[in-house]
Amino acid sequence: MTTLAAPQRTEEAAGPSHRASRPRGGRAGGHQHGGRLAYAILIVAALVSAFPFYWTIVAATRSNAELAKTPPTLLPGGNLMHNFQQVLEQADIGKALLNSLIVSGAVTVGTVLFSTLAGFAFAKLQFKGRNALLALTIGTMMIPPQLGVIPLFMVVAKLHWVNQLQAVILPGLVSAFGVFFMRQYLVQTLPDELIEAGRVDGASTRRIFWSIVVPIARPGMAVLGMLTFMASWNDFFWPIIALSSQEPTVQVALRQLGGGYVHDQSVIMAGTLLGTLPVLLVFGLLGRHIVGGIMHGAVKG
Amino acid sequence: MPISRAARRATLRLGAVALAGALLAACGSGSSGSSADNNGKVTLTIDLFGTFGFKEAGLYQEYKKLHPNVTIKETSTEQENDYWKALNTHLAGGGGLADIQGIEVGRTASVTQQMSDKFVDLNTLGAKDLQGDYSKAKWAAATTAGGQTLGLGTDVGPEAICYRSDLFKKAGLPTNRTELAKKWATWDGYLKLGEQYKAKAGAKSHWMDSISSLYTLMIGQQKERYYDASGKLVYDKNAAVKSAWDTSVKAAKDGLSAKLTQWSPSWNQAFSSGSFATIGCPAWMLGYIKGQAGTAGKGTWDVAPLPGGVSGNWGGSYLSIPKTSPHAKQAYAFIKWLTAAPQQEKLFKKQGSFPSNLGAIAGVQGVKDPYFSNAPIGELFGTAAQTSPVQVLGVHDRDVDQQITNALGEVEQKGTSSATAWSHAQKGIDNAVG
Amino acid sequence: MTLTAAAPPRTARPPALLRRRLAKLSPYTYIAPFFALFAAFGLFPLLYTAYVSLYRVELQTPGQMQWRGLGNYSALFGDDYFWTALRNTFTIGVLSTVPQLMMALGLAHLLNYKLRGRTVFRVTMLLPYATSVAAATLVFAQLFGRDFGLINYLLGLVGVQPVDWQSGTLASQIAVSTIVVWRWTGYNALIYLAGMQSIPAELYEAAELDGASRWRQFLHVTLPGLRPTILFTVVVSTIGATQLFGEPLLFEGSISGGISHQYQTLGLYMYEQGWGFFHLGRAAATAWVMFVLIVLLVLVNTALARRRTRKETAR
The missing domain is CATH 3.40.190.10 (Periplasmic binding protein-like II)
Incomplete structure (x- = not known):
C-alpha cells in the first residue's frame, strides 16, 4: 500500500532518459559558476524549505496562549518539557515510533528482497509469460493503491486484523515500482556473461542469485530501500483506517494528536517534533546519500 | 554517480536492525491494548471523546489507589464525529477497541438499534441494580427494545x-x-x-x-x-x-x-x-x-x-464495554465506580459535568464555582x-x-x-x- | 543420522530431465513472492472494488451485501458534492503542480551551477520531502491560521487584510496546494538536476561558442534535453494530485474538506463516503471513477507527449 506515492516519482525519469554520454564523476558541479543572484535565490529557497522546521521548534517550546499573541513569537521559549509530557499523555508516541520502525523496516526489507528476486527474473531469466507479467506489473505501477482500500478493509476486517501491524505491513510489500526499478537496474548493470560464467561453473540459479546478482544489485537495493523506508514511514491513508490510537504508527499518532482532547497547538507541535525527529536524524546522517540516491535513481532506474 | 559504499553499508545495517525489530515485535506483541498478567494486574483502556474530565478530576488515580492492580489508560479524541467514525471502523474490524468506550447520547439510538451485538449487556454483570439511580429516560436511552442495557450514564x-x-x-x-x-x-x-x-x-x-x-x-x-x-x-x-x-x-x-x-x-x-x-x-x-x-x-x-x-439539553454520555474486551468484569467494576454518585459529584465539582446519577444531583445543589465568579452552578444546572x-x-x-x-x-x-x-x-x- | 547414508551422496546431481524441469520452474519461484502478494493485496482489491461498487455495503456490516446495480454510480453523479470534489481536485491539482514543477525547474537550473556548499543546498531542499504529510500539514495549518497565523501576520505588515485560509474557497485551496508545493518542489528539482547533468556538456560548449546567452542555453539546450524527465514528473504529479488526501484531511481535521466542501478532493470524498457515512459501496464507486480518471489522464498525457515528439522529428 505504501510505496507508490513517493518512489514512483523516480522511475521513468529514468526509463526514457538519455544515458550520460559524458564521463561520469568527471566534474562535480555544473557548467558555469553561480552568480550572486543564483546564490540569493537558492538561499531563499533553502530558508523556505527549512523554516517550517524552525517554526515547529518555536511552537513546541511555547504555550498555546503565547502562540495566540500578536505579534507572533519567533524565538524558542522554555515550555518544551511540559509540552512533551502532554504529548506523551495524549498519544503514545513511544509506541508509535517503535511501530513505525517495525512497519517501515519490515516493508523495506521485504520489498527490497522480493523486488530484487522478481527484478532478476524479469531481467535475466527466460520463462513463459514473462513479457505479459512484466507488462501487468508496469501497467499497474501507476495505479494508486488507495483505490483498493475498500476491499482491503473488508478482508482485514474479516481476518480481525484491524489494529494489527500485519494489516499495514503485508499490503505495503506490494511494490510494482520496486520490481520495475530492480529490473531496470539489473538489465543495465548485470552483464549476461557473468551469469553465463556462473552457469559454466555449474552454479545453480540460486547460487548465481546470491553470489553474483545480489552483490551487483546492492547499490540499487540501497536506493530502493531508502525510498521505500521513507514512503512507508510517511504513509497515511491506509494506516489511519487499519490502525488506531491503541496501536498507532507515527502518522496515526500525529493525527490523533491533531484531533486530541486539549487541542493545544504547542502540544501538537511538540508531537510533530517528536515524530519528525527520527527522520531528520537519518537525514542528517545520510542526507547526502539520499540526495545521491534520488538523483541516481532518476537517471539510472 | 554511484552511491557510496558507506551509505550502502549504513542502509543495510539499518535494514537489518529494522528486520530484527520487526521479528521481535511479531513474536512479542499481542496487539489488544489491554492486558493482564499472572499477578492479576490489569490494564484497562478507556477511549473517550471531547471532555469527560475523569483524568483531570483525578478519578483514575483514586481508583488506582483503591485497586492497586488496575492501571487505567485513557485515549481521547477531541471531536465526537471523528471518534464515532473510528469506533465504527474498529467495531466492524473487531480490533482497536478499548475495554471501555464512551458513547454520546445522540448515538445511543444507533448503538441500541444497530449494534447491540457488539457491546456487553451490562445487565448480565449486575447493572440491573443500578437502574434506580437514574432517571427513566437516561436509562432507557441506552437500553434496547429487548431489555439489554449497553451503557452506564455519566453526565447530562x-x-x-x-x-x-x-x-x-x-x-x-x-x-x-x-x-x-x-x-x-x-x-x-x-x-x-x-x-x-x-x-x-x-x-x-x-x-x-x-x-x-x-x-x-x-x-x-x-x-x-x-x-x-x-x-x-x-x-x-x-x-x-x-x-x-x-x-x-x-x-x-x-x-x-x-x-x-x-x-x-x-x-x-x-x-x-x-x-x-x-x-x-x-x-x-x-x-x-x-x-x-x-x-x-x-x-x-x-x-x-x-x-x-x-x-x-446538549450532550451527555455513557460508558460501554465492547464484547471484544478480555476484561469485561473488571471494566464493569470500574465504570460502575466511575458513574456512582460520589464520583459524579466530584466530577461536577472539579469539571462541571452535571451528574446523571440521581443520588449525586442532590449532593451538588450547593456547589459554587470560584472559576466562574462563584456562580451557584449546582443550583443553576440542577434547575x-x-x-x-x-x-x-x-x-x-x-x-x-x-x-x-x-x-x-x-x-x-x-x-x-x-x-x-x-x-x-x-x-x-x-x-x-x- | 542413518538416513543420510541411504540418500545419494551430495555431489550427485538429479537426473538431467528433472533438472531441466526444475530449471524451467525456477524462474517462477523468483517472481512468486511478489506476485502472490500482488495478487492478494494489489490486484484483487482493485478488481473487487468494481464488484463492491455494485452493492450496498455498510461499514458496520461488511459481510452483508445487497445488490444495487448502478445505483451507487447514479447516486454519485447525482451528488453535487461529488462534482465539487472533482472540480476541487482539478483546481488544487493545477495550483499545486504547475508552480511546483516550474519552481523545481528553476531551482534545478541554479543548482546546476558550480556552487559552494551545493550539498547543503541540495539536502536542505530535500528536507520537506522527508517530512510526512501529517507533520507538514499540522505545521502549515498553524501558519495559515486566520486569527493568529504567521502568514496573515506577515501579510498584515504589508497592509493586506487577514485572509480566511480555511473557509475561503480559493484561499483554502491555495493553502492546501502550498503544502504540496513545499513538500515536493525540492524533490522534483533534484530529479530535474539529475536530468540536466546527463545532458552532454558539449552541447553547452557549442552553444557558448555560438554566443548564446545563459537564458537561450536554458531554452534551447536544457529544456529539450529534459523533455522526457518533465513528462515523467508531470504524469506522476498528476496522479499524485488526483489522489490527494492527507493534506486536505488534516488541514482542519475536516472530513468534508471544509465547511462548504471548498477543498474536499476526490480522495477525501471517497473517505467521507466510506468512513464518514459508512457507505462502502458508494466509496467503491468513487474509487472506480478515480481509477478511470487516472487512466484517462495518463493516456492524454502520453498522447500529447507522443504528438509533440512526432512534430519534433518531423521538423
Whole structure:
C-alpha cells in the first residue's frame, strides 16, 4: 500500500532518459559558476524549505496562549518539557515510533528482497509469460493503491486484523515500482556473461542469485530501500483506517494528536517534533546519500 | 554517480536492525491494548471523546489507589464525529477497541438499534441494580427494545450561557447574572443585548462564538427535533428546527458572531483572546472553558440561565464495554465506580459535568464555582436539568446535527444564503443517511 | 543420522530431465513472492472494488451485501458534492503542480551551477520531502491560521487584510496546494538536476561558442534535453494530485474538506463516503471513477507527449 506515492516519482525519469554520454564523476558541479543572484535565490529557497522546521521548534517550546499573541513569537521559549509530557499523555508516541520502525523496516526489507528476486527474473531469466507479467506489473505501477482500500478493509476486517501491524505491513510489500526499478537496474548493470560464467561453473540459479546478482544489485537495493523506508514511514491513508490510537504508527499518532482532547497547538507541535525527529536524524546522517540516491535513481532506474 | 559504499553499508545495517525489530515485535506483541498478567494486574483502556474530565478530576488515580492492580489508560479524541467514525471502523474490524468506550447520547439510538451485538449487556454483570439511580429516560436511552442495557450514564448536558463578565463590564453591560437572566429571558432579549455589545465592543470582540452554538442551544430545548416518536426523519418539516435555523442565520447577518468553528484550533485559542463574550454552555463546557482559558481566565467568566424560559439539553454520555474486551468484569467494576454518585459529584465539582446519577444531583445543589465568579452552578444546572425536555433520539441524530451546524458555519463564514446553505444541509443529510 | 547414508551422496546431481524441469520452474519461484502478494493485496482489491461498487455495503456490516446495480454510480453523479470534489481536485491539482514543477525547474537550473556548499543546498531542499504529510500539514495549518497565523501576520505588515485560509474557497485551496508545493518542489528539482547533468556538456560548449546567452542555453539546450524527465514528473504529479488526501484531511481535521466542501478532493470524498457515512459501496464507486480518471489522464498525457515528439522529428 505504501510505496507508490513517493518512489514512483523516480522511475521513468529514468526509463526514457538519455544515458550520460559524458564521463561520469568527471566534474562535480555544473557548467558555469553561480552568480550572486543564483546564490540569493537558492538561499531563499533553502530558508523556505527549512523554516517550517524552525517554526515547529518555536511552537513546541511555547504555550498555546503565547502562540495566540500578536505579534507572533519567533524565538524558542522554555515550555518544551511540559509540552512533551502532554504529548506523551495524549498519544503514545513511544509506541508509535517503535511501530513505525517495525512497519517501515519490515516493508523495506521485504520489498527490497522480493523486488530484487522478481527484478532478476524479469531481467535475466527466460520463462513463459514473462513479457505479459512484466507488462501487468508496469501497467499497474501507476495505479494508486488507495483505490483498493475498500476491499482491503473488508478482508482485514474479516481476518480481525484491524489494529494489527500485519494489516499495514503485508499490503505495503506490494511494490510494482520496486520490481520495475530492480529490473531496470539489473538489465543495465548485470552483464549476461557473468551469469553465463556462473552457469559454466555449474552454479545453480540460486547460487548465481546470491553470489553474483545480489552483490551487483546492492547499490540499487540501497536506493530502493531508502525510498521505500521513507514512503512507508510517511504513509497515511491506509494506516489511519487499519490502525488506531491503541496501536498507532507515527502518522496515526500525529493525527490523533491533531484531533486530541486539549487541542493545544504547542502540544501538537511538540508531537510533530517528536515524530519528525527520527527522520531528520537519518537525514542528517545520510542526507547526502539520499540526495545521491534520488538523483541516481532518476537517471539510472 | 554511484552511491557510496558507506551509505550502502549504513542502509543495510539499518535494514537489518529494522528486520530484527520487526521479528521481535511479531513474536512479542499481542496487539489488544489491554492486558493482564499472572499477578492479576490489569490494564484497562478507556477511549473517550471531547471532555469527560475523569483524568483531570483525578478519578483514575483514586481508583488506582483503591485497586492497586488496575492501571487505567485513557485515549481521547477531541471531536465526537471523528471518534464515532473510528469506533465504527474498529467495531466492524473487531480490533482497536478499548475495554471501555464512551458513547454520546445522540448515538445511543444507533448503538441500541444497530449494534447491540457488539457491546456487553451490562445487565448480565449486575447493572440491573443500578437502574434506580437514574432517571427513566437516561436509562432507557441506552437500553434496547429487548431489555439489554449497553451503557452506564455519566453526565447530562443541561444548558446555560457562559459569559465574560470583564468584557461585559468594558462594554457597559450589566454583569450580574440575575439581572442578565431577566434581560435575556427570551432569545430576542439575548440578541438585543448582543446588539448593544456590538455597538460598544469594537471589531475585535463579538457577542457569541458561533451561530452553530446558538442553534444547538435552541434545538436542545426541543423535545422533538430530527425524528418523530415513530423513528421517522422529520427534521425538514419540524417548525422548531426552522425557527432555530432562522434565528441563527439572522444573528450571523447582524454580525453578532465571531464566526469560529466549534472545536477548531482558532476557537480554542479564542477562549483566552476574548474574541467572543458569550458562549452556549452545557454543564460539561465549564470544564472545557477552564482547560482552554487556563488559570489566567479565572474570575473573568460567569454563568447565567438560558433564555427562552425552559432549559435544554446538549450532550451527555455513557460508558460501554465492547464484547471484544478480555476484561469485561473488571471494566464493569470500574465504570460502575466511575458513574456512582460520589464520583459524579466530584466530577461536577472539579469539571462541571452535571451528574446523571440521581443520588449525586442532590449532593451538588450547593456547589459554587470560584472559576466562574462563584456562580451557584449546582443550583443553576440542577434547575436546568429539571426543566430540560427528554429528547426523542434517532439513529442519525448526530449526523443531522452535524450537517446543519456545518451549513450554518457556511452562512456565517462564507456569507452563503440561508436557502443555499439549507439545501447543502439537506444534501449532506441525504448522503449520511444514504 | 542413518538416513543420510541411504540418500545419494551430495555431489550427485538429479537426473538431467528433472533438472531441466526444475530449471524451467525456477524462474517462477523468483517472481512468486511478489506476485502472490500482488495478487492478494494489489490486484484483487482493485478488481473487487468494481464488484463492491455494485452493492450496498455498510461499514458496520461488511459481510452483508445487497445488490444495487448502478445505483451507487447514479447516486454519485447525482451528488453535487461529488462534482465539487472533482472540480476541487482539478483546481488544487493545477495550483499545486504547475508552480511546483516550474519552481523545481528553476531551482534545478541554479543548482546546476558550480556552487559552494551545493550539498547543503541540495539536502536542505530535500528536507520537506522527508517530512510526512501529517507533520507538514499540522505545521502549515498553524501558519495559515486566520486569527493568529504567521502568514496573515506577515501579510498584515504589508497592509493586506487577514485572509480566511480555511473557509475561503480559493484561499483554502491555495493553502492546501502550498503544502504540496513545499513538500515536493525540492524533490522534483533534484530529479530535474539529475536530468540536466546527463545532458552532454558539449552541447553547452557549442552553444557558448555560438554566443548564446545563459537564458537561450536554458531554452534551447536544457529544456529539450529534459523533455522526457518533465513528462515523467508531470504524469506522476498528476496522479499524485488526483489522489490527494492527507493534506486536505488534516488541514482542519475536516472530513468534508471544509465547511462548504471548498477543498474536499476526490480522495477525501471517497473517505467521507466510506468512513464518514459508512457507505462502502458508494466509496467503491468513487474509487472506480478515480481509477478511470487516472487512466484517462495518463493516456492524454502520453498522447500529447507522443504528438509533440512526432512534430519534433518531423521538423
